[in-house]
Structures are given as structure tokens and as C-alpha cells.
Amino acid sequence: MSLATLTRLALAGNRTDAARVALTALSALLATLAALAALTVLAIEKPPGDAWQQSEQYVSDLLSQPGLRGGTAFALVLLTIPVLALAGQSARLGAPSRDRRLAALRLAGATSGQVSRVAMLETGFASLGGTLVGLAAYLIGRSVLHRPDANGLLALPTDVLPPVSAMAAVVFGLPVLAAAATAVLLRRVVTTPLGVVRRAGRTGSPRPWPALLIGLGVLAAAMIEQIQWALQGAGLEWLALIALLGIFGAVMGVIFGVGWISHLAGRTLHRFARRPAALLAARRLTDDPWASSRTFAALLAALIIAGGAAAFRASFRLHAEIEQEQNRQAGYGGEIYYNPFYLDTMNLVDLAVAVAVVIAVAGLFVTLVEGIVSRRRAYAALVATGVPRATIGTSIVWQVLTPVVPAVLIALGVGYAIGRLLTGGVGRGGPQPDVPLGQLASQGAGAIIAVLLVVGLGMLFLRSNTAVEELRAT
């Protein structure tokens, strides 16, 4: 099959396919912006002098201090995680109609490999469109935002450009990566002329082994201070690597742990359910507990970072209070000074977390609507037999909320524990920061309210997808 034919087939489709392509392109655009922003921060040249020589042309210390630029770039790269999760969830949008289209291609004589290539090309082209628009937005934004203030200082690093090769790697690499991810996702899917068959995935009940990953992550964070003392300042790179691996392990532990939580919650709910809505939700939770892991992965990752950020903020605030107290005792008059840099930095981190949560919630919305659309025929049949739509809606609420409430609590708890262990106290035996219960509670409540809002929005799609006309659809 020629590339032109493959392209034509990849770009064919209905409105749902167009929505999936648009969302994939949007995800690629956001990921491109985040990646180019990170590359730009890394492209800032260190002025001649010692290792701590600052780039004085910027307003923010996050850009001027060479020691902080790596962290800033890392935070920007972290933002691509929920964006990529959104892309993954977008790929599931309209899957039934795409499956039918691919099956029709097989019926017309296409091989399984050709059909997979069509799906990969669709994702690849959509992503390429997104990365190209992202590059254009980056270049235009760079030009528009290049406005030095009265002191000649820049708010953003609009005076530097990443290497062309690095930008090309982002613009062309992301679509290749997205197409490859599609190929991996399709490895369990066999498109036959009669439809799409999914090979059996993970079977059996989830086990609580993710708790071990969480434990190892927390342990790694707990040992950082001891190792630092033992190494006496040497091997800082290894320490950073251990900390990163620990955090990554804990994040994975929480995400996979949701599968176990879902299964357990489903079994418990099934045991005590008296109403059909709870029974339906319980069976769905036990039937595919990993669905919750996939659905909430980005949200939980963002909340772990949020919990850690809360611990860092509490620690920095304690430091600031101690600094103020010391200044007061030293008899400095006038405004009692403390360095607001770290607390201001935490505001930026909180903003990044909020953006990540919004992107994660957008992904959740896509998943929820896709779930309703893919079950529309079954739902329409239930409604036709007299099952109230409210029962179906309530079952969806149960299905979402039952695992997400404990998962949010665990994510915030793990994030806070790791953050607290990484920040340590103020010296050994010194004062310890209070647990920022208010901040953690507002983060948890905010996430759950956002999830509830998404479920509420999803319910708007329930009515149209339970219309009796769905029973006529082939």
C-alpha cells in the first residue's frame, strides 16, 4: 500500500475520529511547548567565572542561578507527563468506530500490519500537526514576550534559542514516539475482517505488591540524609539519582496500587451493595480494576508532587520563621527581613501542579466520555428495559469515587512523606515543621471536586448515548 493511500485511510473517519485527532494534536502541542521551554532554560549560557556565576539578565532566580536551572527544566519536563497521559487517553476516544473502520479495511483485503500502520499514521500525523503548531507558537511567543523591563531584565529566557538539532528532535521525535506508543498499545489488538479482538491482558486479582514500591520509595527518601552525612558532600549525583528513583518507584507504586484498591473496594462494595447502582459499580471495579490505574495515573502523579511540595513549603516557611526570629533577636530594626525566594519558588511549583491537575482532569473527562460512548448500546438496552438513567449515572459516580478517594489520600500522604523526609528537620533535634493539614486537605478536596465536576459533565453525554436509536445502530 502506498504512503498516499495509507495517509488517505489514516485521515478518513467521522466526527469522533476528528475529535481524537484534534485532542492528540493538542496534546502534542502542549508537550512541544513544555519540552521547548525546558530546552530553552537549559540553553542559557553560564557566564565566565566560577560555577555559581549568575546570568544577571533575568528577573527570576530560577533562570539566573545555574544551580536552579536544571530543576526548572526538570519541572517543565515533568509537565509533559500529564500531557502524554492525556494523549494516551485521547487515543481511546472513539475506539469502537475506529475499530469498525479498521475491520472494514481488513475485510477489503488489508493485512493486519497495514491496518496497524494506518492507526500509527493517524497518531503520527496528528502529533506532527501539533508539534509544528507548537513550534510556531513557541517562536511567535518568544518574539512577542521579549520585553526587557526598565532595568533591562527579562522575565523569560527569550534571548536564547535551543540548538536547532534539539528543536528538530522534539518536533519530529514526539510524533515518532506517539506512533510507536500506538504500535505498543495495539500489540494486544488483532484486527480481523469481522471486528477487533483484544488479546487477554492481565488476569487474576491485583496483589498488594505496589505497597512494596511505595515503601522502597519512602525508604530511599528516608535514607538520603543519612547517606549524605556518610558521604560528607561527595557523590551528590548518586544521591539525586537515588532520590529520583525512589520518587519514581513511589509514584508507580501509588498508580499500580489503585488497581488493588479498586479491586478491594469493588469486592467490599459488592458485599454490602443493596442497590443496583452500587452493584453495577462493584462488578465493574472488580472486573477491570486496572481501568482506575489508567484513568487516574496522571492525576495521582500530580498529587504526589503536590504533597511533596506541601512538605517543602512547610519546611521553607519554618526556615523563614526561624530567620525572622533570629533577625528580631539580633535587634535589626524596621522590616524584619527573610528571603522569600524559596517560598516564591513553591508558588511556581503549586502553579505547575495546578496546570498538571487540569490536564489530568481533561484526560479523565476524555476517558469517562469514551467509557459511556463505548457502552452506549448496552446502556440503551438497559434504559429500554426500564432501568432509570439515574441508576446508570449513580453507578458511574460510585465507580469513579470509590477508588479515587482512598487513592487521593494515599497519593498526598506518600508525596508529603517523601517531601518531609527529603527536607529533613532544621538540624538534628531542631524544630520540625507542622503538618500542613489545611493545604493537604484543600489539595485533596480540590482534586475530588474536580473529579466530581468531570463526572457531572460526563453525565450530559449519558442521555444522548442511551437514546433508543442506539439499539438500531450496527
Added chain:
Amino acid sequence: MTQLQARGLVKSYGPTPALRGITLDIDEGEIVAVTGPSGCGKSTLLHCLAGILRPDAGEVSWQGHRLDTWSEAARSRLRRTDFGVLFQFGQLVAELTAAENVALPLLLAGTGRRAARTAALTWLERLGVAECADLRPGEMSGGQQQRCATARALVTEPRVLFADEPTGALDTLTGEQVLTQLVRLAREQHTSVVLVTHEPRIAAYADREVILRDGVIDHTGLGLDAPLTGGAR
């Protein structure tokens, strides 16, 4: 005694007419087959009679009450209590076991879980699929699934059962077995049945056959042999 009455039913899908003035009575305990070629309006008539669809014009009366003027919630309630509905496929909840699927209408009506399960097991037994009680639809054959769906449609002991091509997805032998059981149980509990089918062999199970052509009842007696004019669904 007439249970269900349709008077001058008209229903269109956009510019395409599906029903063009159907008048029909269903008596208590009567089994009526609605037959006709594809697209003649059989399923639309069944949906209007069962209160799933509202007709554009005309009346549907249930025990003397205008069903077509009821709210959707009230019509849904009727389908949970006095009506049973059976489709060709796709009606069982994939995640629930057979027993849970059959118990679903009872749970919706407020029956306790234990009592609902007991009733579900009884009905599965009556339909000869007791061994499937704890299986999910995906673990059952098409015939077993349809028996479970039949059990679910009958578990509330409805006054009228609406069956839309209930054997359409089954092989001939299994289809006849399912239909034989359905008719036997309906007669046992004096349930009226509106059976939509395009197969004369299935229609032969009914007390009376109503033939639709292009959205109207065919009184010519030519049945499926009459030439098509098209237009209706």
C-alpha cells in the same frame, strides 16, 4: 379482555415515515406476532407499544390509561413492573453474572438482594440455565445468554412481554428451544406477548399474526409475498 391498545399510531424518523396509522389491540394472555419485511416498522411499533418511544400522533393505552402521555420516568417504571422487554442481543450487563442480571429488575423495584437472587435462580432453573448462575455473559453461549435475558424479562412476572427478534442471533434449533420455553412460561403466567419477527416459522408460535408493510397493517392477505414499495423503517 384488551390490555393494550394502539390507535392511529404515526411515527417518523426525520422525513422517513416508520408507522402510518397503526391500530392494534392486544388481549390479556394473547401472543401476537408482528411480522413483515425489513424496514416495515415492526421494531418501531414495538417500541411505541412498550413506551420506549412516543408516537408522533395516535394513542397507546395500557389498561385504559393513555401511556403515550406519561412522563419518561413513569413509562420506565411501567417497563420495570408490568412490561418485560427482550431484544435480539446486547441486553445483558457484561460485568454482572447471569443471576445478577436476572435479579436486576427486582433490585430496581426494591426487593432485597437475597430474595432477588433466590427469584433469579428459580427463573434460571425454569429456563434450564441454572448452571450459568455465576457466569458472566461473555462466558455463556448465545443461547444461554438469550435464556438469561428471557429470565430477566419474565422475573417480574410482567403482564406484557415485548420481544424484538428474540431468536434473531441464534441458530434454528437453539432459537426454537428458547422460543418454546418463552411461550410456555408466558402461557403459564398468562402474560401477553408481542413478538416481532421476520420469520414465518417463529410467527407460527403466536395466536395471531399482524403483518406490517411500509408502516401500515397489511390486510391484503398477501403477507410477505406482496411487492415492496419502500419508505418505512
